Amino acid sequence: MGVSLKDIAERAGVSLATVSNVVNGYRPVGEVTRQRVQRAIDELGYTPNLSARHLRRGRTGLIALAVPELTNPYFAELADVAIREAAGLGYTLLMENTAAERGAELALLEGAQRHLIDGLILSPVAIGREEVLARRARMPLVLIGEGVYDVPYDRVAIDNVAASRTATAHLVALGRRRIAFVGAPPGGDRQSAHLRIRGYREALDAAGIPFDPGLVVPTEQFGRADGEHAMHHLLSLDHPPDAVLAYNDLTAIGALRTLARSGAGVPDDVAVAGIDDIEEGRFSNPTLTTVAPDKRAIGRSAVRRLVSRIEGEGGPPMHVQPSFHLIERESTGPAR
Amino acid sequence: MGVSLKDIAERAGVSLATVSNVVNGYRPVGEVTRQRVQRAIDELGYTPNLSARHLRRGRTGLIALAVPELTNPYFAELADVAIREAAGLGYTLLMENTAAERGAELALLEGAQRHLIDGLILSPVAIGREEVLARRARMPLVLIGEGVYDVPYDRVAIDNVAASRTATAHLVALGRRRIAFVGAPPGGDRQSAHLRIRGYREALDAAGIPFDPGLVVPTEQFGRADGEHAMHHLLSLDHPPDAVLAYNDLTAIGALRTLARSGAGVPDDVAVAGIDDIEEGRFSNPTLTTVAPDKRAIGRSAVRRLVSRIEGEGGPPMHVQPSFHLIERESTGPAR
DNA sequence: GGCGGTGTGTATAACGTTATAGATCCCCGG
DNA sequence: CCGGGGATCTATAACGTTATACACACCGCC
Known part of the structure; x- marks a missing residue:
């Protein structure tokens, strides 16, 4: 299969742990060994096995954005922003389609993907405040839109x-x-x-x-x-x-x-x-x-809030309220 | 953390291996033990840890669909179909945006996400036949659209x-x-x-x-x-x-x-x-x-071809050619 | 009565990574 | 000259799963 830490360790003549430390800098490594290891990595073309890393760390590096319709351009544009933001923070964003169905929204809320994702951004439309309050899953959750309000989770929505x-x-x-x-x-x-x-x-x-x-x-x-x-x-x-x-x-x-x-x-x-x-x-x-x-702000804030929570941020739920502005075009423009 | 196989095994008074066999039926299990294990699973609410499973199996259950623009409705509609099809086959589909950039397409082609996904569906627009022929990665690949032709990979495209x-x-x-x-x-x-x-x-x-x-x-x-x-x-x-x-x-x-x-x-x-x-x-x-x-056919065929290859199908590359039809509307309709 | 087969269950070695607990060396102050 | 630290590096135990090898019983059959 692929190149593993062990291969690098053997090639560079160091231990597994040292290679690991070079890769993710958990502890310092001497300059000469670092370079030798780095060269071995480059030569063999090593990339970490994410499944193994995630098993060990207890995180997958994936987050999900669940929306009621993928084909609605609003959500497509939002997803575009969110995917980029997530990538910048070292996460991969997964699109999930609830089709505005109560069952799908509830399932996600309760951790349907719990072993696949570290957190969830949900745009709820079919469920209400009670369902969200009754949630038992502990995976970080960020709500977008005003489908549900006054619940103990971070929320991003315009007024x-x-x-x-x-x-x-x-x-x-x-x-x-x-x-x-x-x-x-x-x-x-x-x-x-x-x-x-x-x-x-x-x-x-x-x-x-x-x-x-x-x-x-x-x-x-x-x-x-x-x-x-x-x-x-x-x-x-x-x-x-x-x-x-x-x-x-x-x-x-x-x-x-x-x-x-x-x-x-x-x-x-x-x-x-x-x-x-x-x-x-x-x-x-x-x-x-x-x-x-402000779609950029919505997408970016939602991802940032979620990642902060995943990485252990505590504190009371936050409510981010991006701005909006009116754009006048022909459909209300002065009579021609 | 979550409930693991071991917890189930202890609760049901059987070995780890038996629980595993109940869960994914690799080998038969007696009827009485099966029921006892199943009850323990239900009571504790067990779901398999995907990272561990994937580490062991060498597969992640994720496939990616890489398109040049997420906000193009054509690709959004295609993604919608593909996500459903993938889910039906037990896979999760990840959307990837190449932004029609050569670098992004090449990186994916060469396995940028190699440890995250089992296979890739790519809609190439910035790279050509040579780049695809020069590919060294071995991860299954399905091409959609006619951006690249006459290469040894499954391809799904209308004429x-x-x-x-x-x-x-x-x-x-x-x-x-x-x-x-x-x-x-x-x-x-x-x-x-x-x-x-x-x-x-x-x-x-x-x-x-x-x-x-x-x-x-x-x-x-x-x-x-x-x-x-x-x-x-x-x-x-x-x-x-x-x-x-x-x-x-x-x-x-x-x-x-x-x-x-x-x-x-x-x-x-x-x-x-x-x-x-x-x-x-x-x-x-x-x-x-x-x-x-026929967007349904394109999305479904692409996912099916890819999954078949992931699951070991051999044989020569296939070229699927879904149908199309003309829809006459007002923009060419009879003068009013 | 021994022998192979079948149906069930168990023990355990991986998969590749990271965090913890050492081990080793060298330098420095007392 | 010895004890005490940094500074590096190493050995190894997990993480949760699955596949392999093995154990055991029971059956039927020459």
Whole structure:
């Protein structure tokens, strides 16, 4: 098989322990031996066997990032950041797909991969506060997003209420009065959807616009097709909206699609805004106004918090709240 | 730490070896002992330590899928399929980002992760046939896409020439005569771009349309922004094209963006087609005509080929060629 | 009654690494 | 000249698993 420590030790004429010390500097090694060992390593092309190292150390060097959908560009972009950050800290990041299923989220929470990973970053959407509080596994856990709040774990999430309020206020400032919200959860889960609806209502209240429950459209999921169907429904109303805030960019893009097909003008007839700032929205027709969370900060903070905990950091749970900012594009832009 | 085989053995009053045999059925175990052991396992909640197992077996149960961009929806969709397939076969799939960099591709090829993974699925774009032929690592390797051909490794790829020919022929059938190709490689690498250009030329030849090199636009990368810029260039020509075939859906979507901003009608003034069938193209405005490779087949075959090789399958390298089909949408649809 | 076979269980040596507890040498102060 | 340290280096016991070799019983069969 591969080259092992023993081969290096024999070649360099030193003990196993010395080679190990050269490799990971646990204890100092004399300059001459260090060089001899290093040369042997280079010549034989040695790389440590990770399974053995992990068995011995009790750690694997792997962390997982579990998201509800791999094909959602938001998570793909987040994963991209997280993978790089993890690599920089000497860890390898594993993508895990929960498919927004309760069972999958619970299983991960309780250590389904316990012997494979040292820690878990989870974006919970199907489980709630109680399930997380009832967790028995001890593996470090970092939560991202506002799916679950007020639990004793590190958490990284933007202020969804504020983000949504900002987007809604922008629509209000454009003079819109019948503002719909697309992407309410059907059952009652998806905490983040509730928060975004709250921000939406706060902005309406602040502007003195009465809340119309008929303008809040539940969706099964939060993809493009869901936005498409929801928009269809809104256009069929007696008094269709003059603006739409979508749960995320994907549903917003679905809504844009329906509007285009129906011949409605965007933003003239209906203004549309999303949340997430996925690249797709910079190239859609029309381009999509959105609230951009600081994805770099989210991905990096989540990985850093997790690695800190894995490496023994104690202390109370921390809540990191990255910033966000509104990006105005054509979908709410001045009428052309 | 966790519960180990030894704990189970003590609890059930049997030897280590017997517990191991119950767990992974290497040798038969009597019915009564089996049940006693099983009960101990359930009660203590034992799960095998993977590091130890892998150290002993010489395998990790991990495979990697290395792609040039994680945020390209085509690869995200492919990864989604591959992860599921791998899980079904008892493997865990690790995503690796080469960023289309030669160094990263070479490093993986030569076993950068050799102790972490049992095999590699690589989508090569920056390296060529020579580099792959010169490979010295022995870890099983499966190539996807037509970046590299005629090498002694299993390969899974659609027929890019035929796919491109089909798309071009469709544009020809619509009566278009000045058909541009967006997304030629600048330097000369990206073998698959060359193949797609070849298919494009074949279709032109078959229709008796002279090839105009001025209509083939090189791009730095193959993202939305590249398509956007290339289209900008094409519109500035004295005789702009009446149709565009893009290297992939992303560049096509970038082209659509420029066309929309410039006020050109799609498909009336310019018809647009891509290759990949990413979901985004089903919701763009207008929706995007594309060639859809059988992504399920690609992802599944690649994982299966790799796992077969890991598990000792011999024999000559195989070339799997999944099917594709044209999907006509608005971007080439009949004039409205 | 001895012999091979089969069905079950056990003991134990690896796999490659790291951390602990020595071992060895040399230098220095008393 | 001896005791005491650094400074290096070594020997070795784990980590938890699996595969090999072995032990033992029991069976049927010439």
